[in-house]
Amino acid sequence: MSTIKVAVAGAAGRMGKEVVKLVLEDPDLELVAAVGRSGEGTDAGTLAGLPECGVKLTSDLEMALVEGRPDVLVDFTTPQFAYPNTTLAVAHGVRPVIGTTGFTPEQIEELDKQCKEKGIGGLIAPNFSIGAILMMKFAAQAAKYFPHLEIMEFHGDQKLDAPSGTAIKTAEMIAQNRQEIRQGNPNEEETIEGSRGGYYNGFRIHSVRLPGVFAQQEVLFGGFGQTLKIRHDSYERAGYMPGVKMAVEKVMTYEGMVYGFDHFIE
Missing domain, CATH: 3.40.50.720 (NAD(P)-binding Rossmann-like Domain)
Structure with a gap:
């Protein structure tokens, strides 16, 4: 070439x-x-x-x-x-x-x-990290078997968009493998608005913005008697x-x- x-x-x-x-x-x-x-x-x-x-x-x-x-x-x-x-x-x-x-x-x-x-x-591409892409693919695969999940993404306090492009792309990939399920207690009530995070296809996305943080994302799956965490951390x-x-x-x-x-x- x-x-x-x-x-x-x-x-x-x-x-x-x-x-x-x-x-x-x-x-x-x-x-x-x-x-x-x-x-x-x-x-x-x-x-x-x-x-x-x-x-x-x-x-x-x-x-x-x-x-x-x-x-x-x-x-x-x-x-x-x-x-x-x-x-x-x-x-x-x-x-x-x-x-x-x-x-x-x-x-x-x-x-x-x-x-x-x-x-x-x-x-x-919302993310060029090969590790982050694998995290997204693994999460989409896991959603077939663990349809109850939440996404937590962490970035520095100067990031302009929330949720991150990586979180949105992860959610889109998960939605392809999962029927929409509205999670949580149907009668739950947020006593502080937004405390349950952003709503997407029945699950929630949480965006953390703090100084000293670079870029991390975790997808937490819950099932009967067990949880599964798929996480990626970028340091530079x-x-x-x-x-x-x-x-x-x-x-x-x-x-x-x-x-x-x-x-x-x-």
Whole structure:
């Protein structure tokens, strides 16, 4: 396989810097553009804690796509920018790998159509951690036998969305293997609003936001005389990079927009 040319959107952010570092240190990848809303003109290598690489940070994504001519755009921005960034990439024939949550089903369907029209692949993934994907798959399998469950997810206090994209994707996968069952006492009453968590398909999702927490998720199953816990803990952003590398390679091999990194893990 020839070297894959990569552009990174959100390159000045914490995840973006890790992606820049991944691309610069991997001989199979080539950094051709780095896009960010702050630090324009800064060398992307220096920003990632590496020697200068000659790629300067720019705030103009379209110019970066035209001049850099990347094969893939890796986007770790925010829901506000991710959708327009993705549509712009597809319009230029660049395969999007999106690590930002907040896409609606209608947007994903439209992006799938656009990718197929261009003959390119794309990926929207709430989580790139291979361990987290396995957790989600195991939870979906367990739900066939333990239909009573709750999801607890833990993130830092600056996370913008709740529940997390990983929790939502886990819930969607579980719902495919489980009939909707409204759990708990039918006469229960919340004396403090929201104390039972968010309602999804009969079960609850709880979001914890605290300083000092990075990213964890646990799915707790209850049955007669037993419980089952399936948990994944992330400790640093570098743990997501093997999945990002796999995604960059995979989108070169198919057409259409895929939602969920789990499609790449058998």
